[in-house]
Amino acid sequence: MAVSLSKGGNVSLSKEAPGLSKVCVGLGWDPRVTDGAEFDLDASVFICGDNDKVRSDADFVFYNNMTGANGAVAHQGDNRTGEGEGDDEQIVVDLGKLPADVQKLVFAVTIHEASSRGQNFGQVSNAFMRVVNAGGDKEIARYDLSEDYSVETAMVFGEVYRHGGEWKFKAVGQGFSGGLGPLASNHGVNIG
Amino acid sequence: MTQLAMGANAALAGNLISLGIALPSGATIDVTTLLLYDTGKVRGDDDMCLYGQPSVAGGAVALSGGAANPRFAYNLSRLPNGVEKLVVTATVDGSANFGSLAPFTVNVENGPTLPIETKGRSEAALILAEIYLRNGQWKIRHVAQGFNGGLKALAEHFGVDISDDAARRPAAGAAPPPPPTAGSSPAPVATPAAASGSAPEPATTVNISKVNLTKEKKTVSLTKKDGKYGKIGINLNWTQKPRKSGFLGLGGSGNVDLDLGAFVELSDGRKFGVQALGDQFGDYSREPYVKLLGDDRTGEATEGEWLQINGDKWSEIRRIMIFCFIYDGAANWRETDGYVTLHAPGQPEVEVRLNEYGSRDMFCAIAEIRNQGGEVAVERLVEFYLSHREADLAHGWGFEWVAGSKD
Numbered sequence: 001m002a003v004s005l006s007k008g009g010n011v012s013l014s015k016e017a018p019g020l021s022k023v024c025v026g027l028g029w030d031p032r033v034t035d036g037a038e039f040d041l042d043a044s045v046f047i048c049g050d051n052d053k054v055r056s057d058a059d060f061v062f063y064n065n066m067t068g069a070n071g072a073v074a075h076q077g078d079n080r081t082g083e084g085e086g087d088d089e090q091i092v093v094d095l096g097k098l099p100a101d102v103q104k105l106v107f108a109v110t111i112h113e114a115s116s117r118g119q120n121f122g123q124v125s126n127a128f129m130r131v132v133n134a135g136g137d138k139e140i141a142r143y144d145l146s147e148d149y150s151v152e153t154a155m156v157f158g159e160v161y162r163h164g165g166e167w168k169f170k171a172v173g174q175g176f177s178g179g180l181g182p183l184a185s186n187h188g189v190n191i192g
Numbered sequence: 193m194t195q196l197a198m199g200a201n202a203a204l205a206g207n208l209i210s211l212g213i214a215l216p217s218g219a220t221i222d223v224t225t226l227l228l229y230d231t232g233k234v235r236g237d238d239d240m241c242l243y244g245q246p247s248v249a250g251g252a253v254a255l256s257g258g259a260a261n262p263r264f265a266y267n268l269s270r271l272p273n274g275v276e277k278l279v280v281t282a283t284v285d286g287s288a289n290f291g292s293l294a295p296f297t298v299n300v301e302n303g304p305t306l307p308i309e310t311k312g313r314s315e316a317a318l319i320l321a322e323i324y325l326r327n328g329q330w331k332i333r334h335v336a337q338g339f340n341g342g343l344k345a346l347a348e349h350f351g352v353d354i355s356d357d358a359a360r361r362p363a364a365g366a367a368p369p370p371p372p373t374a375g376s377s378p379a380p381v382a383t384p385a386a387a388s389g390s391a392p393e394p395a396t397t398v399n400i401s402k403v404n405l406t407k408e409k410k411t412v413s414l415t416k417k418d419g420k421y422g423k424i425g426i427n428l429n430w431t432q433k434p435r436k437s438g439f440l441g442l443g444g445s446g447n448v449d450l451d452l453g454a455f456v457e458l459s460d461g462r463k464f465g466v467q468a469l470g471d472q473f474g475d476y477s478r479e480p481y482v483k484l485l486g487d488d489r490t491g492e493a494t495e496g497e498w499l500q501i502n503g504d505k506w507s508e509i510r511r512i513m514i515f516c517f518i519y520d521g522a523a524n525w526r527e528t529d530g531y532v533t534l535h536a537p538g539q540p541e542v543e544v545r546l547n548e549y550g551s552r553d554m555f556c557a558i559a560e561i562r563n564q565g566g567e568v569a570v571e572r573l574v575e576f577y578l579s580h581r582e583a584d585l586a587h588g589w590g591f592e593w594v595a596g597s598k599d
Contacts, residue, residue, distance in 0.1 A: 032337075034315075034319070034338055034339060034349075035314070035337075035341075035345075036337065063402060063541060064402065064539075064541055078402070078533070078541065080402075080404065080543060083529060112402070118198075120197075120199040121199065122197075122198070122200050122201060122333065123199040123335075123337065147201065147326065150201055150333075151197050151199060151200050
């Protein structure tokens with residue numbers, strides 16, 4: 001059973017799932033059944049040092065850059081239509097392998113070309129984002145994008161961050177306007 | 193009065209709902225409410241409320257009003273057992289579609305208004321709204337998505353049998369092709385952020401565009417950086433149903449083995465085949481500068497199969513044809529749902545989906561990558577052939593073929 005995290009709520013990953021070494025952020029949605037442009041949702045993560053900024057452009061892990069932090073962060077593949085059961089995109093993080101200067105991972109979901117295609121999460125069926133213990137199947141938090149973020153086109157999902165000697169997860173659930181480019185710029189990535 | 197944007201939802205107050213539709217003039221529009229079960233489909237004719245059948249479910253769903261201002265009345269507490277959703281639809285009569293009509297509104301009495309945009313639309317049938325139960329609360333969602341094929345496509349989607357007579361109106365094909373949407377075919381290098389002043393060094397920025405090669409957009413050229421392309425990865429992946437679902441796994445031999453391969457022609461005219469069959473894995477640092485990594489026999493490895501092209505030797509390569517073939521298993525490309533992506537450092541990912549189904553042929557020529565004045569030009573093929581030999585003939589390679597097998 002998922003821990004019900006309200007916006008801004010946080011949870012200790014090590015307490016929720018003892019022995020947790022990997023977390024997986026999953027994104028799922030249903031393929032479009034009506035006519036029109038496909039719904040192409042993208043999961044991405046910013047590997048941040050201090051000040052919530054990436055240490056370098058390579059810390060922006062997304063569909064054109066599938067791994068980061070020496071392989072500790074691994075995007076499992078870009079799904080462009082939502083076909084398939086369960087999570088359609090996943091980002092797996094090996095917490096134990098993250099370099100010491102990594103303070104925070106910021107996970108986000110965006111709709112590819114949302115503005116030119118005139119799309120938002122509410123038009124997509126059964127879109128969700130969740131974080132689970134990659135070892136077991138313990139769901140730590142989950143957001144229903146179709147229902148509760150219907151008019152958004154991008155969302156900062158949550159943060160995995162160091163606190164004392166442990167890793168914690170904070171549910172952010174904050175809509176973001178402008179899409180992936182501005183979101184990346186906000187986190188210190190040079191978008192060209 | 194609250195306005196609900198497309199995609200947005202709102203809670204409904206109470207169980208007695210009155211929903212009016214202020215239709216635009218200029219076309220005959222039929223409105224219908226469908227009662228859907230957990231399958232997302234109707235169970236029979238009684239699950240449709242329309243002018244020919246204005247009251248169903250013992251009056252729990254009823255249609256009244258004139259042709260321009262139809263009104264549905266719903267008693268949500270008296271819906272038949274198992275009904276999970278009501279969808280409100282509109283279909284345009286004749287050959288028109290909603291794109292030629294003025295915008296209009298759906299109005300819930302004492303509730304939200306849904307402004308239905310029509311500009312740029314190609315649909316002849318629209319799902320205007322859906323009314324659904326969530327956590328014990330009835331809600332309404334502004335959907336405004338639909339089907340270019342009109343009533344027939346809409347009816348099929350919801351499991352409604354319609355007679356040929358009813359289907360005559362906006363049958364598939366009657367609607368004009370959808371207009372190209374701005375931005376649906378992104379240029380390989382342009383990005384939204386690129387326009388905003390202070391352009392950073394191109395070589396040190398991140399490219400967030402991606403490219404889908406489709407029937408409509410067949411080609412793309414990668415831009416050259418520093419005269420070299422680096423390691424170009426070609427990935428074949430497929431979303432085969434996992435064995436545990438008992439679908440393809442039944443019978444033990446049902447798994448499909450999709451093999452990735454390439455024909456390579458160097459600038460001096462020499463030709464090579466690279467594939468697992470016959471152990472011709474190629475070589476990255478020497479000719480043919482194309483190497484096949486491993487062989488995923490089941491599709492369960494999430495990474496799929498990889499070819500690597502030595503992009504630093506691009507000047508020595510004339511063309512490469514990427515193909516895949518079904519080594520073992522039935523030629524059912526739809527079940528396999530394969531897709532090939534091309535990854536080059538600092539370049540947008542290029543994806544080709546093998547989504548032209550129906551062929552029983554075992555060989556699919558996926559794409560041709562040509563050296564075009566030093567550029568990497570990728571052309572989508574997705575052509576099906578009986579075997580290597582026929583594909584070879586069609587594309588003028590001229591190999592000699594003998595039967596081979598894998599261990």
